[in-house]
Amino acid sequence: MLPSIIIFALFTYYPMYGIVIAFKNFTPAEGIMGSSWAGLKYFKQYFNSYQFGLTIKNTIIISLYTIAVTFPLPVIMGLLVNQMKAQKFKKFFQVSTYLPHFISTVVMAGMLILFLSPSTGIIAKLVGLLGFKLPNLMGSAKAFPHIYVWSEAWQHVGWDSILYIATLSSVDPTLYEAATMDGANKWHKMIHIDVPALLPTATIMFIMRMGSVMSIGFEKVYLLQNTLNSTSSEIISTYVYKMGLVSSQYSLSAAIGLFNNIINLILLLAVNFISSKMSDTSLI
Template sequence: MKTKVEDGSLVLSNRSKQSIFGKKLKKSAPLYVLLLPSIILLICFFYIPLYGIVIAFKDYSPALGFWGSPWVGFKHFIQFFNSYQFDLTIKNTLTIGLYSILVGFPLPIALAILCNQIRVGMFKKVFQVTTYLPHFISTMVMCGMILIFLSPSNGLFANLLSLIGVEMPNILSNPSAFSSIYVWSDVWQHVGWDSIIFLAALSAINPTYYEAATMDGAGKLQKILHIDLPLLLPTAMILLILRAGNVLSVGFEKVLLLQNPLNLAGSEVISTYVYKVGLQNFEYSLSTAIGLFNSVVNVIILLLVNWISKRLTKTSLL
């Protein structure tokens, strides 16, 4: 192997570097083959369509095409900012997004710690399976269940309340109740599944920490406070950063399926508004501008939360 010395340091020649890279590539070839389908899907469905963003700055006409449509700059962004729907959609999206984080983020951690404290093996398995199962219910089925349970005429809760002479209110027609319905049903469906990663982090904790704490007379609560939570913090912060980056990306399908004319004031979010503007009103440029604004704000929030996490906890994505 040929080498050369520059400034007293040993530097590999280009040929030797290529040889090492070739060996590493050959060694990891099966892994790259497994990764290839994901890369192809990522390029086809995420990167190639990016050229369509240009229509946000144009008065797009299908007859003229992407490049033949006239350029209008930030006209559609200004139109959205000045519309009466801007304040409503931003408020509803932020309300549901922040509500989801405040409720849906700590509960999986608590569930994982609770499950980790269970010592009876069979009961622990049953408990885990029971909490995981709702995750596999499709969004459409989940919304159908919510509509059946909360129906004021013949719903499950309406029938139960009728036994004690109480009339079930029409909760789904109340705009102020929509965010709670969305968030708590989402928590019930996904809290068990979201706890898996925290259970994995707990299982990786060195048992000697618990043994030392036991010898010092620490109880279960003290072990949770001084061992489990501090060691879960890096994992929790990474997941919090990722969730914060999607605070404006409230689930479209669930909101649309639960939406009705009576609760529209509390259920109209950015994603449903983009759908209605783009696919129902055929205002493609405006809907693209709104979607681009949503993505840019999400990236800004992601970077901000990542910077705060890096400063406070020394944990970040970058």
């Protein structure tokens, strides 16, 4: 365990002392410890800014929408793959659904921008053949959450289903044999054997997902963001980037990031507590 402990100590726990800049008037010239104290100044600045409500709302909407779509789909896919008997088709199906996971975020964003272009995009061409005109979806604030979430589902659902497929592969075959002897069909076996087998794993994954509700992948949102859709694409992580690295307001960005992580921690503990009370599955 020593290598893992050293890595965590150096790259996870040691840098945490830098959180103190959220409470200081930090300047690189004076350093973290040399900068003067500011107290809760930057937290109040964020809470009173016009971007506070917008970034919180957009982050929650996109995050919960993503969980609602991408959490159950891998479970359903795991159940479906477990029912496939033709091994060649099963392997082809698994590989074809895993491959999008390995597309980099930059390439994925570029593909979406090219495909959804209202003038030269492949989707616009196909829609044009049917006599319709594709609107500028990348410039639509209402369309942005749907584009982000469903492209996430297409890219990662196959890969995320591996955990559930592995869980189902460890189910005792004698359970299926006994169910067959009792007259159970495939649907009965799925409901009474497969689903209960997946519940502990699914519960743990759900708890972990809820612990990152306020944290959405920065790269993809930022790459798909433009001035036309910013009212629905400006989230906490992109705002932190703009304040910290673009505007050099390091203390403000640190305060926003710390607030974001505290909310995530509270949600994680709350969902874990509820899960421990309602079932025997929890992180502790």
